[in-house]
Ligand SMILES: Nc1ncnc2c1ncn2[C@@H]1O[C@H](COP(=O)(O)OP(=O)(O)OP(=O)(O)O)[C@@H](O)[C@H]1O
């Protein structure tokens with residue numbers, strides 16, 4: 437059987453979460469910082485540790501079968517790859533930002549201005565689609581200092597908390613794209629059995645992250661009201677307790693409506709509510 441290769445970031449914002457995701461998928465490998473390739477001992481897979489910029493092209497060209505990389509890098513490198521699964525980490529936005537005291541007030545006022553960025557391809561498309569003619573200055577990093585140095589009138593860079601903009605006297609001006617890490621694959625290889633197996637594992641880990649396992653005690657008289665509040669994977673399990681008027685209810689709850697549900701359950705008479713993390717959910 438062919439051994440697959442998956443490319444992940446060697447170090448940086450996506451490295452730790454990518455390694456954690458693969459380990460949670462049950463893959464055993466050493467996370468050597470010095471070695472750029474690591475074999476997985478319990479699955480026909482090798483992990484390549486690369487600069488994130490190179491990952492989309494490696495996948496497009498078949499040097500790696502799969503990759504984990506930000507959508508921003510995929511768009512910037514203009515590759516033709518299959519988007520297999522958004523991964524819910526590395527969330528950020530590519531924004532145009534301007535100095536706090538800038539006279540730029542509308543998109544049209546970017547005409548003729550200099551914008552520094554490490555994302556010239558995406559920025560160029562954005563400006564063209566808004567009929568703006570600006571001077572794109574491509575630099576390789578530390579973009580936020582360029583207006584202060586007089587190198588540009590605005591910047592286009594990734595933002596998450598906004599802390600870097602703020603500490604450099606800049607403010608967000610326009611949203612160009614939002615991004616998160618995605619699992620990508622080579623076009624046409626999506627049906628490969630091993631790739632499908634890995635996608636299933638990734639999805640089961642992501643589903644588990646979105647849900648909590650809840651065990652609670654309920655008075656039998658209130659069981660209908662309580663189970664009505666519990667969606668569960670199918671329906672909640674109800675287990676008899678030594679005290680005959682009470683039962684234990686086991687179910688899973690989506691994390692997003694967790695606190696709402698917990699207070700509703702307490703109001704309906706639930707007691708001793710225990711909430712546990714879930715490792716995997718397999719349908
Ligand atoms: N502030 C942020 N918050 C969340 N995600 C981010 C943030 N900045 C970047 N990202 C995401 O993480 C990816 C990697 O960011 P990082 O800064 O580590 O890249 P890099 O310096 O280009 O790394 P490399 O050395 O691999 O080329 C980005 O392409 C983006 O998708």
Ligand SMILES: O=P(O)(O)OC[C@H]1O[C@H](OP(=O)(O)OP(=O)(O)O)[C@H](O)[C@@H]1O
Pocket residue numbers: 449577578580593594595596597598599600601
């Ligand atoms: O809005 P914030 O939370 O402040 O994040 C934004 C910063 O994060 C990224 O850089 P990173 O810190 O990854 O360093 P890098 O420029 O060396 O890649 C990005 O290029 C911004 O500079």
Ligand SMILES: [Mg+2]
Pocket residue numbers: 487488489
């Ligand atoms: Mg990079």
